[in-house]
Amino acid sequence: MSDAEPIAGTVDQGGMPYCPTPRSAIEGIAWPALPNLWQAMVLSLLFQFERSQWWSPEALLAQQHRQLVHLLSHATATVPFYRQRLAGLRPAELVTPEAWRALPLLTRAEIQDAGDALVSAAVPKQHGPVSDIFTSGSTGRPVQARRTSLSLAFWSAFTERDHLWHARDRSAKLAVVRHADPGQDPYPQGSRARNWGHESRAVYATGPSVALNVNASIEQQLEWLARERPRYLLTFPTNALRLARYCLAREIRLEGIEQVMLIGEIAGAGVRAACREAWGASVADIYSAREIGYIALQCPEAGCLHVQSEGVLAEILDAAGEPCAPGEVGRVVLTPLHNFAMPLIRYDIGDYAEVGELCRCGRGLPVLRRVLGRQQNMIVLPSGERRWTLLSSGNIEGLLELAPIRQYQFAQIAPDAIEARLAVARPLSAAEESAIRSWLIARLGHPFALTFAYVDAIPRTKGGKYLDFVSEI
Ligand SMILES: [Zn+2]
Numbered sequence: 348m349s350d351a352e353p354i355a356g357t358v359d360q361g362g363m364p365y366c367p368t369p370r371s372a373i374e375g376i377a378w379p380a381l382p383n384l385w386q387a388m389v390l391s392l393l394f395q396f397e398r399s400q401w402w403s404p405e406a407l408l409a410q411q412h413r414q415l416v417h418l419l420s421h422a423t424a425t426v427p428f429y430r431q432r433l434a435g436l437r438p439a440e441l442v443t444p445e446a447w448r449a450l451p452l453l454t455r456a457e458i459q460d461a462g463d464a465l466v467s468a469a470v471p472k473q474h475g476p477v478s479d480i481f482t483s484g485s486t487g488r489p490v491q492a493r494r495t496s497l498s499l500a501f502w503s504a505f506t507e508r509d510h511l512w513h514a515r516d517r518s519a520k521l522a523v524v525r526h527a528d529p530g531q532d533p534y535p536q537g538s539r540a541r542n543w544g545h546e547s548r549a550v551y552a553t554g555p556s557v558a559l560n561v562n563a564s565i566e567q568q569l570e571w572l573a574r575e576r577p578r579y580l581l582t583f584p585t586n587a588l589r590l591a592r593y594c595l596a597r598e599i600r601l602e603g604i605e606q607v608m609l610i611g612e613i614a615g616a617g618v619r620a621a622c623r624e625a626w627g628a629s630v631a632d633i634y635s636a637r638e639i640g641y642i643a644l645q646c647p648e649a650g651c652l653h654v655q656s657e658g659v660l661a662e663i664l665d666a667a668g669e670p671c672a673p674g675e676v677g678r679v680v681l682t683p684l685h686n687f688a689m690p691l692i693r694y695d696i697g698d699y700a701e702v703g704e705l706c707r708c709g710r711g712l713p714v715l716r717r718v719l720g721r722q723q724n725m726i727v728l729p730s731g732e733r734r735w736t737l738l739s740s741g742n743i744e745g746l747l748e749l750a751p752i753r754q755y756q757f758a759q760i761a762p763d764a765i766e767a768r769l770a771v772a773r774p775l776s777a778a779e780e781s782a783i784r785s786w787l788i789a790r791l792g793h794p795f796a797l798t799f800a801y802v803d804a805i806p807r808t809k810g811g812k813y814l815d816f817v818s819e820i
Pocket residue numbers: 646647648649650653706707708709710
């Protein structure tokens with residue numbers, strides 16, 4: 348992959364109509380752009396996505412099966428876990444519906460227990476360097492995953508697809524309000540970047556982006572938004588809802604926000620209407636997971652979620668393991684198609700979704716009517732202030748090095764007290780408990796009293812979910 352820096356952008360066009368063109372990497376060439384190799388790969392994917400989205404579900408599935416044979420062959424040949432699990436099975440025969448459904452689901456517990464046995468011993472060199480991703484998802488079982496640099500090209504292409512679908516003006520300003528460590532992106536200044544994403548890898552030049560730590564109070568966030576005047580706001584559904592309701596209740600006007608992009612949780616009922624009413628803004632929902640990438644994006648016409656079939660095979664299964672029919676709710680089982688560093692085959696991510704009918708927009712990409720059970724909880728400080736916990740976004744770096752924790756849940760049981768519910772491989776020492784206490788207090792930014800409760804497993808909620816953090820006050 349070439350590191351050549353692009354030299355031309357699209358943003359400042361001297362008052363000309365907004366016509367986004369990719370950044371060019373060739374000296375003297377501005378238009379049509381000739382991008383570098385990385386950008387060309389992303390654009391090549393995007394070009395194909397523009398066509399494949401209109402294919403029939405059967406045609407999409409047939410191409411997914413072609414790709415799956417490669418993934419399964421690679422997994423059997425280079426990943427110890429699959430050498431055992433798929434022993435004696437031929438990849439080309441596994442992609443028939445019956446054989447595929449006979450494959451056991453991959454659970455988070457298995458990923459934890461497998462450790463390096465799930466890591467490929469021989470990632471094709473062309474897939475680029477491998478990096479770690481760390482996630483707790485929504486199930487309370489932390490997972491460490493690995494991904495290739497190539498899988499980031501897919502990530503970029505789906506990001507571009509989302510911008511295309513929603514006809515976003517890339518020259519506008521994007522404001523991001525999300526989890527960050529204490530002291531990062533702090534109010535009042537937040538942080539600023541010249542581009543919406545990783546500038547060196549960006550396919551298109553964009554306008555600037557600004558970011559604020561979601562632990563800023565609602566009043567601070569609104570003051571910051573009023574000062575920054577972004578056209579697009581990226582944040583969690585529950586945060587968007589609080590902002591919008593606050594504006595409505597106090598008749599605060601916030602000019603210029605055209606669209607709110609929702610990440611990290613599932614948009615509950617009411618957030619759409621509240622954003623529309625408060626700011627006249629539309630809402631675009633994004634369903635993704637760190638260890639998978641994009642799973643589904645909101646249809647620009649119908650508002651449902653379209654599975655990103657070019658990147659992931661998504662199955663929605665009932666209690667018997669059979670595919671759900673439209674209108675039925677089942678567990679979400681995912682197979683990312685291109686990450687050869689740590690193949691996840693039929694991965695039970697812990698979410699539930701309702702299957703929808705084929706979309707009226709004409710796209711053949713499968714439809715999820717809604718995804719359930721990714722709501723997160725907020726912590727309440729003794730002062731009464733409500734804050735996000737960094738824990739619930741999977742931001743648990745460092746925790747697992749402190750003790751052999753298999754599953755965890757932190758519960759606020761009193762205004763000043765947190766209970767750590769842990770399933771552990773062996774009893775923890777006093778020193779380990781003390782280290783966990785220090786870690787948690789640093790994360791929460793308040794000296795809560797911490798007690799420990801040891802459990803065999805973390806119970807699910809009524810909705811069948813695990814929660815990393817619960818408020819019981
Ligand atoms: Zn659609």
